[in-house]
Amino acid sequence: MGFLSYLISGISLGSIYAIIALGYTMVYGIAKMLNFAHGDVIMVGAYMSFMATAYIGWSPLASVVLAMAVCTLLGIIIERLAYKPLRNATSLAVLITAIGVSYFLQNIALLIWSSNPKSFTSIISLDSLRLFDGQLIISSVTLVTIAACIVIVYGLTMIVRYSKIGKAMRAVSEDKEAAQLMGIDVNQTISVTFAIGSGLAAVAGVLLCSAYPLLMPTVGAMPGIKAFTAAVFGGIGSIPGAMLGGILLGVIEILGKAYISTELSDAIVFSVLIIVLLVRPTGLLGKKISEKV
């Protein structure tokens, strides 16, 4: 029963990584940039939900909607102010800017909310699920997290596959210049991508702080890096890859903590990444890039 219980919490943690990784992977796929500020958008989302429930007394669901709205807007603003002027700049300049935005968000949060951790009350207050005569207890947060991940991945896959904007995203991702010649507004497509990724980051933030209820300005940094790792692990640019990478990463982390060493769990996670990348440089589900001229 111990193993099963670890496995489930691994999948749950991995689901959070997966939701964050989706934001990394979509932005990378379409704008060809790594948005290292993505982890900090998670933090902003968590604070929004916290403020709405703790100070204004909103219902948990309403607080999630607020967090998503604020983060979506934040994502669009960050893209417009920080990244759009660098559309034709070197990728190093964009990367440095992204790191700058990350520190900027953390420090703004520090000014507003101070460094004292806030204790986040889980927004999910359903009963735990008891299986096998109470030998296996699965908390409602765990269940909701896994369900949210499945719904999000399914919804996003449908959007990218069938909707007009989703098809435009695929076109821009494959050939930006040809997409413009079709009449696709590339800037708008990139903006929508940031909006979706940041909205999902808000959901991830609320779920993360419901499972690990200490809220502070750096809360998004480590999960952000892990989710980035997950996106690379699964094959950056691929939506199913982000989900697979995220869940595997979560499972490896929790099982590593349980059976090998709590201190070494992060080292184990990153070692697995290095090994996978040595064997498959494009990640588990990454496409081999081949061009036909």
Add this chain to the structure above:
Amino acid sequence: MLKVDDINVYYGSIHAIKGVSFEVEQGEIVTLIGANGAGKSTILKTVSGLLHPQTGSIHFAGQNIVNVPPHKIVSQGLAQCPEGRRIFLQMTVEENLEMGAYIRLRHEIRGAIADVYERFPRLKERRRQQAGTLSGGEQQMLAMGRALMSKPTLLMLDEPSMGLAPILVTQIFEIIKELNQAGTTILLVEQNAQMALSVAHRGYVLETGRIILTAPAADLLNNDKVRKAYLGG
């Protein structure tokens, strides 16, 4: 219909297009011929708005389109079928066509797709296939069909014969003539000067970023200098 007036285009510090002017009248097929690197594709990219001229003006249907973003230029009725086809290889044939009609309304798209399938029946057979699995000739047809999806009044074709077998080249040029007869004005960029001049009404000869000669296509075919430089004697 299209009036390019004294444009200068730079790639960084390289002066790629030097004071080029030309015109395309409604109903014409006009061709720009020239060697590799003469600046033909650069001119089309500039007209499409992907590149911006340092000086000079470009008017399409009476409006200045310099500094208008590429996607807005498409909606004014100017489409380009780019060099190397540039179809979306990971998308299906039909999705590629839908992208070509991105600026159009949903109910117009079905009819436009049907028109393209009528002209290129091969594409209909392969509608659900990934575009990357098509042969070179089919990819060229898809690229042209995709450009037609926006119902352009002026279609710019960049090297449509590139990499195709001679029989397909003939077929593609037949289609170009048919499209023109059906009312689409065409600006054609080609290295295959022989073929291009045989379908065009007028031609411009481009050398290292400058237009050195312009005349009716038939005259260019008989011009000694053109024959030597571009028609293999």
